[in-house]
Amino acid sequence: MSTEHKMLVFSAREYDREFLTKSAKKNGIELKFVEARLDEETARLAEGYKAICIFVNDLGNEAVIDKLASVGVKFIALRCAGFNNVDLKAAEKHKICVARVPAYSPYAVSEHTVGLMLALNRKIHRAHMRVRDGNFALNGLLGFDMHGKTVGVIGTGRIGALTAKALLLGFGCKIIAYDKFENDELKDLGVTYGSLEDVYAKSDIISLHCPLMPETYHLVSSETIPKMKKGVMIINTSRGALIDAAAAIEALKAGQIGAMGLDVYEEEADLFFEDLSNRVITDDVFARMLTMPNVIITGHQAYFTREALNNIADTTMGNVLSFFGGKGCENAVFCDRIRKSKRMIKK
Numbered sequence: 074m075s076t077e078h079k080m081l082v083f084s085a086r087e088y089d090r091e092f093l094t095k096s097a098k099k100n101g102i103e104l105k106f107v108e109a110r111l112d113e114e115t116a117r118l119a120e121g122y123k124a125i126c127i128f129v130n131d132l133g134n135e136a137v138i139d140k141l142a143s144v145g146v147k148f149i150a151l152r153c154a155g156f157n158n159v160d161l162k163a164a165e166k167h168k169i170c171v172a173r174v175p176a177y178s179p180y181a182v183s184e185h186t187v188g189l190m191l192a193l194n195r196k197i198h199r200a201h202m203r204v205r206d207g208n209f210a211l212n213g214l215l216g217f218d219m220h221g222k223t224v225g226v227i228g229t230g231r232i233g234a235l236t237a238k239a240l241l242l243g244f245g246c247k248i249i250a251y252d253k254f255e256n257d258e259l260k261d262l263g264v265t266y267g268s269l270e271d272v273y274a275k276s277d278i279i280s281l282h283c284p285l286m287p288e289t290y291h292l293v294s295s296e297t298i299p300k301m302k303k304g305v306m307i308i309n310t311s312r313g314a315l316i317d318a319a320a321a322i323e324a325l326k327a328g329q330i331g332a333m334g335l336d337v338y339e340e341e342a343d344l345f346f347e348d349l350s351n352r353v354i355t356d357d358v359f360a361r362m363l364t365m366p367n368v369i370i371t372g373h374q375a376y377f378t379r380e381a382l383n384n385i386a387d388t389t390m391g392n393v394l395s396f397f398g399g400k401g402c403e404n405a406v407f408c409d410r411i412r413k414s415k416r417m418i419k420k
């Protein structure tokens with residue numbers, strides 16, 4: 074087998090091995106898995122591989138990219154949609170192609186988003202623990218009808234649009250959305266678009282579905298939270314740094330935020346995807362959120378369905394084959410071979 078059809082997979086867990094191996098076999102690609110997260114120390118493991126595969130919390134800063142280039146890496150296959158963890162300028166400097174999986178199952182993420190809303194509203198996490206303990210009292214479990222409530226959806230791309238539809242058509246919520254690009258199909262269904270200020274002022278629930286970029290960093294902050302309705306529910310299944318968690322804690326303590334559901338956290342790289350149950354959590358911000366009855370946190374699992382993992386594996390292998398086949402790669406976020414392509418996304 075040609076060395077070009079070999080790929081090193083960082084941050085590999087059991088489920089990654091299962092799904093990626095199945096797809097790699099179909100496509101004649103040889104994989105080696107390492108559990109280590111890509112960082113400045115572990116980049117040297119890529120020696121002998123032209124292609125590597127990484128996930129959301131692998132580190133792709135300039136120093137790491139420099140090291141990868143020095144050991145001969147030419148292709149970085151992100152097995153996720155977001156690419157905020159890779160320095161594309163550094164990749165461009167070394168002519169390393171970076172590709173991603175733009176969509177694998179927006180249904181998975183939007184369904185998890187609605188799941189967090191329902192669980193928080195009806196306190197299902199607390200009710201489950203009570204009933205297991207033989208406590209059938211209802212005090213403290215009071216929720217509200219989702220029907221007729223206003224949900225603010227920030228970012229109406231693939232996931233945001235599905236979330237808006239599920240809430241509009243399934244629950245009878247009113248949807249007020251904010252995006253730079255308005256979605257006509259959603260408007261025809263009855264979604265109204267407004268400014269961010271409108272979304273903050275009118276929403277009972279705010280759900281974040283925009284990418285992490287300099288302009289969306291700490292979108293939910295001590296400046297914006299006071300503009301929201303008192304008791305607002307905030308859901309973030311997008312990227313952790315959209316929320317300033319320290320500011321959210323203060324607002325939760327004051328009752329300005331009534332409930333918060335997170336699948337992502339700004340400092341999640343040191344926590345998520347690991348079994349840390351025998352250790353003390355040293356991140357005091359994260360630990361404080363865990364003490365709150367009106368906060369639910371899941372460990373970046375919104376994408377985690379069978380369908381999504383199959384799609385991620387197949388698209389990733391397709392990306393590897395097309396790059397090494399000399400065709401460039403249609404899912405590239407940076408690729409020197411298609412420098413002028415409209416498909417290339419600049420940060």
Ligand code: NAD
Binds near residue numbers: 155176252288336
């Ligand atoms: P998408 O590219 O289809 O949609 C993103 C939308 O955000 C676009 O409509 C874009 O116009 C809009 N947008 C861009 N800048 C904006 C801004 N400043 N304010 C408001 N909207 C803005 O992406 P998607 O597939 O729907 O994914 C959305 C987010 O979900 C991404 O950040 C991705 O990283 C995250 N995600 C999380 C998981 C998970 O498991 N938790 C899985 C997949 C994706």
